[in-house]
Amino acid sequence: MLLYLHGGPGDAALPLVLKFNRELEKHFTVVVWEQRGAGKSYYRFGDEQPSIDTFLQDLYALVSALLARFEQRDLYLVGHSWGSVLGLRFVQEHPELVRVYVGCGQVVNMKKSCREAYGYALSHAEGKARERLRRIDCGYPDTGDGWLEDLLFVTGQVVKHKGSLYGRTNYNELIKPFLGCRYYSPLDLLRRQKGSLQAIRCLWQELMQTDFEGQTHYGAPVIFAEGRHDSHVSSELAKRYFDSIETEKRFVWFEKSCHFPQWRESEKFNALIIGLLA
Template sequence: MENQFYNIRNEKEMYINEQSKIELNGKKQYVSIRAEKENLPLLLYLHGGPGDSALPLVLKYNKELESHFTVVVWEQRGAGKSYYDFKNSEITIDIFLEDIYKLSKLLTERFNQKKLYILGHSWGSVLGLKFIRKHPEMVIKYIGCGQVVNMRKSCKDAYDYALTHADEKTKEKLKKIDCAYVGDDWLKDLLYVTKQVVKYKGSLYGKTNYNSLVTPFLFSKYYSVPDLYKRQKGSLQSIKYLWQELMKVNFENLVKYEVPVIFIEGEHDRHVSSKLVKDYFDTIETDKQFFLFEKSCHFPQWSENKKFNELIIDLCK
């Protein structure tokens, strides 16, 4: 295991900074491991998308977590610094779950720990909930942020939000869109609806665009210009290959988990409905907690990062 990671250690500050590509189920994938000291519990961050890598954002907004956890940010297969062309590949959610299992085993063995914490955002929250059902023995607690519950219902909610806030010209265009996203132009339609949700401040709190989420990538020492290009390609191809399967995701009938489940939601999230998450949370019959961030939409971990970091640290003591 030690040979799969490239170590950068500052002995004076006693931190761990391991940036490397490791092989997970036949594909080299980029993994960042950072901690201010050794022997901290493992926290694995599952980014959104599909394909929306997040390393510079986690480093910028969630660095405080490194004083309490060994923070692992995995750039998922085909995304960001783990980009490769999916052409002629079979890409399914199950493959990502296999990657998480392999990575979790490598991490727990490497750091001599039995289990880890998992933090899943958006698409990553789909992977997270599915993973704890499949491998509860690997996880201490699961934290879902921008949690997906029923993807079809969330898409309908996002579409209705865009339609309600749109001007007349945009409304006419939206009325021609099927938010089930099964037609020939489903990808174009999806991107258009998402753009409207962002424009009308339903995705990033108080913002009409994602510029503030792009800037950290431009100035990250871990992202080269080719990496930025690959990130864009990786995001688009991941949506193309995985969206139809994602639309079938529905956790509503799954109300018992063997792992404590924590949801942290932005009150104003209309990108992936936070109301659906609360309704679902109320039906869960096992160990659970729910937190609502009043000044957030889909990204509470970055819109209210200080509050978010403090909560994660407190929840995982």
Template sequence: MHINEQSKIEINGKPQYISIRAQKDNLPLLLYLHGGPGDSALPLVLKYNRELEEHFTVVVWEQRGAGKSYYDFKNDEITIDMFLEDIYSLSKLLTKKFNQKKIYLLGHSWGAVLGLKFTEKHPEMVIKYIGCGQVVNMKKSCQAAYDFALDHANEKEAERLKKINCSYNDNGWLKDLLYVTKQVVKNKGSLYGKRNYNSLITPFIFSKYYSIMDLYNRQKGSLQSIEYLWQELMDINFENQRSFKILVIFIEGRYDNHVSSALAKKYFDTIESEKEFYWFERSCHFPQWSENDKFNDLIIKLLD
């Protein structure tokens, strides 16, 4: 029986949007954690990763404050731990609903911060963890992205970049961060072969699940999440975490200069527990969408 449930449910006191899709009953649960913070992904997963629904019950969660789960953060003390609590509550709800013991967890970028942290904290709930565009050490990653931008800058851009403190802890940090990111994207360091994100925006505009208000909220939610969470995100560093209780898998775009894949590989080599690493040779930060067929095939092969 085909499953297609699109709904808002309350998770830890906040209404949050969940998409649950599968081609038949009793398929293992796969929870997708989108990037950002605040960068919802439902229309992209539906466009590029639909094949996964033949093998998994695919759950795409629009995290608190993101996309169709947008709300104003101003009265909340927003922390990374809140998102981990949300994942815990959601996972419990899903495993109960579908009568399963554990989930497959797939995290991209910011979602890979949440995913790896959750895997550390609750290995009993995860079958396998898949990190895509894995963040390892955020300060080092930001430095690498900045260096890439500077290496590809013209004179005027270099002048602007040289005024930027890429630890992003001074007054104009948000503008600086957005400028560096724009330079990385423009120089094909983020989306393989492209100088902009237009192809990642179009599926949202044409999605039957996204209204005009949702599109507007998506923009607001993305900026708000960065504002509230970036300073805590800058302290993320997994380098001393060398062992996990379950299999961890990293999927990395060879040319990712947005979140350094070179750093991810370096860290991966230090992990002493069960692990697998896959390079995607025609990808930067988005292998799941740049090489979606290869990505989908790999995820399906990871099934026990």
């Protein structure tokens, strides 16, 4: 059994997994979780806004239900970006339920990674874009008026200058699968957009406190699958952290990827996951 944790927060990914990772279904029971408030699970958070712990509780409930239903003791867990925060936290708390954890676009220290992303954007931007970046505090502010707009602007600059999706200046390649997916109605597409913005507003301040650097032991094997050119969530930072881990581990570079190796080099990624069964 393989459970996929999407990024974001709130960035539902079912159509992308269906398009690029369908080969995995020949070898695994694949579960793609659209997390609370995201995609087909969209709802307005209201006054009771969830925390990271809320999502970890959801994840534990889901894993427990899946293992019971399919009579398994553990499962393979893949976490991408925001999903890698949930994934590595889950391995910390419930290693007995994880056969192997695969982190993709792995978040290690969110503040350090965001500073590096900002530096990448600033070093490539010109003209008015560069001027605006200079007015943004550390690149990824989480307080004050207009922080969300500034955050999205910095991310947009990283994307524009090919630091997020390898060889591309936009996400069109990752949008098209949603438009042709029979599981997504036009209303679902609208809900996905709403869910993404809602989750960022709700969770970003807490997400910025994420720091795994003091954790060097895990009770389950960990694999990092990283795009060599990822400036969205620093893969160099992930590699330095990986080198400090003292338990069973493996690191795989994807040479023609940035933040999305599971979709930019899907054949290699799928082979990596299938190879875990050997």
